[in-house]
Amino acid sequence: MQILYNIVVVLLIIMLLPYFLVRLIKEKGFGERMKQSFGFLPKHALDKVAKKDCIWVHAASVGEIVATSPLIKEFRREFPHIPILISVVTCSGYTMANRIIKDADSIIYFPLDLPFLAANTVKKIRPRIFLPVETELWPNLLKAARRYNVAVMMVNGRISDKSVKRYQYMFSLLTDMIGTVNKFAMQSEIDASYIMRLGADPKMVAVTGNTKFDQTYTDVSDKEKMQLISEMGLDTAEGIIIAGSTHKGEEKYILDAFKQVRQIFPKIKMIIAPRKISRKEDVKMICTQSGFSVAFRTDLKEKCSYDHDIVILDTIGELGKIYSTGDVIYVGGSLIPHGGHNILEPAAHGKAIIVGKNMFNFKDTYMLFTKNNACITVENSAGLGNEIVNLFRHPQIRHDMEAASLKIINENKGASRRSALILREVLESLGENPKTLSVPSTEAVENFQTYLFELVHGRRKKNLTGHVIISILDVFSFIYEKLVNLKLWLYKRNLLQQEKIDCYVISIGNITVGGTGKTPTSQRLAREISSMGYKVAILNRGYRAKWKGDVGVVSDGKELLMTAAQAGDEAYLLAKNLPDVPVLIGPDRSLTGQYAIEHFGVEIAILDDGYQHWQLKRDLDILLVDSINVFGNGHVLPRGTLRESLAHLDRADICLLTKVDQAAPHSCEYIRETLAKNNDHALVVESIHNPKGFVEIGDWSTNIGCSGKKINEMAGCKIVAVSAIGNPASLEQTLQSIGTVIVESIRFPDHHDYTTSEIAAVMEQAQKRGAEALVITDKDAVKFPKEIINKENRIPIYIISIAIKFQKGADEFQTYLQEHLPPKNK
Structure with missing residues (x-):
């Protein structure tokens, strides 16, 4: 059965490759997700948890992350010295985890459930225990857990009717998975009965309750609530309806109900939060066709307006807080046969909740709220409209529902604490002292990434396994290179649009992975241009920054406004070493650049590590080439260390050879020859790192x-x-x-x-x-x-x-800047 499962998974991945390629081109962050899903986990994430007997918690997407948030707080309280790792499947889950979970040591993407990937990931991390949230049972990962003696405990376990039926067809595979789990901490008696029906030993099953009752990340003060309402231009609304987590085909019912409400209460407004943000334009079109004016939440953040009937929430992870602004909440996925969504987030704010009749994925919670008159069920759009009208006509009914919701929440808290205590029991039953599980060491431990690095650089003799790995990497390198070429071609043909900001933009970057001296070069260039009388800012992506958002100001050119942890080490260093230059971080540098122009009067923007940031149009591209490492091993990722092929050297206006004093004989000549083959116009400058x-x-x-x-x-x-x-x-x-x-x-x-x-x-x-x-x-x-x-x-x-000290070509570089920078009177 395991072999059949693996064949199906491989075939499924092959079939989905075109879909993955489209998402890779269109969706920010998907490339990092795919890289990690194929086992290439970042060293900085692994280093905190690998082979340190960590607690590994796996939550698939946003919903599971919400349930995980209070769990992690309790785990950190109970086990302060044990590293905690979180893995997710989706990009939205990854964003949400980084946003609301502060006590985890590392957050990664979960590997694809392929035999060699699952085994290598478990071998690389060697956790003491693996905790899938809800029902994240993956056969190959659990098989690897058995192989490497990793304990498994299901937390906040939930099994739907559909899942019970589906799992029963897995036969021996199901027996192996259930047999791997040491403890099942389930949300309810119903979930407990389902897992026992699938074969779990009743002695290993406990009912803890739902950890979502414990979540606090959505807590909102009255002041914050009023600010949210104001930001969305809803100050003048006489009531707010929120339709959360809606699906395709559901908005039509919701809008028909809204029309019905507006006939009686014309000043009531609505917020619609589609389950998938990618549907935002479709939802807007449906709203417009229904005669309503619409605004996106992201647009209102930039410029607030008040002439809209509906706000479409197109941000990740914000719905939990936005629920606080509503008077009546409809929870989506329930008027269509999807199975509904969890009603605990609006309930935590004490809201009157309406759902459709299809709540089979959340039977226990739904029954609890219905039994206590905290939730209304409707059959269709007319019923939805009638119930909303009734709640606004009779505020006391609404207030009674609100009080009932809060009472249920308060009475059912404590699942996270109970789960933490059960986890301690599991660890102690394994003969471990949880307080002394993690033993730090300075010895270098070889892992799979080290092996790969040595293999692809020819530093390790190839056996049969090595040849197979190289062949696989060659295939992925070929795909990666073609995708990079395609994306660049789309930008060159204006099929993907580049943003333009109203200042002179200089990009500093490299074509290889690894240190070439970008940060000190950015510092040197910023000082150089500032001394010429220009107002300069540095735009950094904020690599490994704990701060998350669109625009982050690390320094305003007068004082540091972030710590190294908040800003990321590179951005913090730039800010610390350039007291007169603003340093900003953010993934979209057209936004950070525009902010720098509007707030600091910037005339020159320097993109630190910006050679591959094609979204922003630049006026000057400076490419750094490491004279020691040169062009890596000549292969693109993941077979080598090139970010793109050498043919792309042609985009550079200036090529700066760094560390030439440490280079091997003839390295600089080789670099110049390679540049000449691919670029006939770039100025070549040499530099050293001068202590x-x-x-x-x-x-x-x-x-x-x-x-x-x-x-x-x-x-x-x-x-x-x-x-x-x-x-x-x-x-x-x-x-x-x-x-x-x-x-x-x-x-x-x-x-x-x-x-x-x-x-x-x-x-x-x-x-x-x-x-x-x-x-x-x-x-x-x-x-x-x-x-x-x-x-x-x-x-x-x-x-x-x-x-950085410029040597050969230094005078030409100075002249080049003087000739190409915009006139000072511009």
Whole structure:
């Protein structure tokens, strides 16, 4: 049965490839989802949890993430020292998880349930326990859990009628999956009976209640509620109806009911939240055809208006808070035979709730609210209209329903706490002490990504498995390259539109994965152009920033407004090192650029890491090429480290060769020859990373302007080099060139977040080796634990200060800028 399942899954993935390709082109974030789904998980995410006996919680999409949020709070409270990993399936779930769950250590996309992917992911992470939320049972993942002795506990378990019938046809596969689970923590007695019908041992089944009763991320104050209403231009409405999580074919019923309501209450307005945001234009068309004026929530954020009847909610994860603004709530998926959606989010705000007759996916909750007169059921659009009219005509009926909803919520809280206590029992029954499960270590542990890196770069001998992997990677590289070429072609043919902002745009980027010196080059260029009298801002994507939104201001050119964790280390460093230059983060740099123009009067915008950011039209493309690593292994991702093929070098106006002083003989000539074959117009400039001095981390943290030690003062000093950067060999070579004695080099994965225990172990190792100091980069410094920085009588920790110094072609570069930048009187 397992073999048959695997064949079906593989065939299904092949059939869906065209659909995936379309989404890859059209949908932001889908590329990252696919990359991780095929097992290429980011090192920074893995490093926090891999092989540290983490708690792995899997929630498929937005609904499960809502249920997971209070669980994670309780797990963190119960197990403060154990890393917590969350995996999701959908892009909306990933966005929602990053937005509302703050206590998780890492958030990743769940691997496709293929045998080798599931096994490799479990082997790579080695969690102590895997917790699927609701009914996320995946045969290959559970098989891998059995293989690697990973415990499994279902949390907030829910089984619908359809699922019971569907699972029964899985025969031996179902027996294996059910037999893998150590504990079933189910939402209700009905769900418990269903899982036992599927074969679960009654001794392993517990009823905890629904964790969605515990969620608090949607809590809204009166002030926030009024602000939301104002932002949506609904201040003048005499009542607000919300239709949440609507599906195709359902809006027609809702709009017919709304017409009925408006005949009696013409000043009542409506908010429609389609389940899939991709349907927003279709929903708008249906509303317009029904005679209603419409505005999108995202447009109203930019410019508020009041001349609309309906607001279409086209944002991810906001519905839970928006429910607070409604007077009457209709929960979608219930007038059509979809099975309904969870009514607990509007109930948490104490709202009068209406649903259709098709609530079979949420029988237990639906019965609870219906029995307590907290929910009204309607058969059709006429019934929906009549009930809404009745609730507005008789406010006391509405208020009684609101009170009943809040009473149910308050009486049913505690499922998350009960789940956490059951989890502790499970872990203790396995013979583990949950308080001592995680043992940090500074030893490098080989994982599958390391193996892949060495394999594709020819550093590991190929056996049969290696040849198979390379062949598979070649196929995916071919597909990836064609997709990149197609996307670029669509932009060149204006089939995909580039945004234009009213300032001069300079892009700085590279064509390979890994450190080429983008951040210090952006700093140098910003200073250079600022000294010419222009107002400059840097637009960074905010890689690994905890802040989520459209426009984030890291620095306004006067003071830092975000921490390193909020902004991401690269953006924070740019802001810290450029006190007179605004630094902004956000995924859409046309938005951040326009914001910089309107709020800071910016004339020149620098896109940090922007060579592949084709959405924004630029005036100058500067491409960095690492003279040490050159063009990687010549292959595009995932077979190699090229982000796009070498033919795309032709877009560069200036090619900056970095670290030429550390390059192997003839490397620069080879780079110039390769550039000449693919680009006949670019100015070629050479640069070096010039060490300026060393600053003690304590001084650096509190004083931007301190000078520290001169370069020659560190000559002969015994040091331990510690780094988590793209090219640690370059740092080590620089340190050796200035006369330091490196007694040991400790390399962490790029963008690694250091823990106190890791650095304590590093300092202990440095003491054993007789080191006089640790030396790190400023990129590492922003992630160093404050406990270490503030510790008394510790070994000195110096940050090496690096500046970009232009060499060959420097005068031509200066002239180029003077000739191509816009006139100052523009």
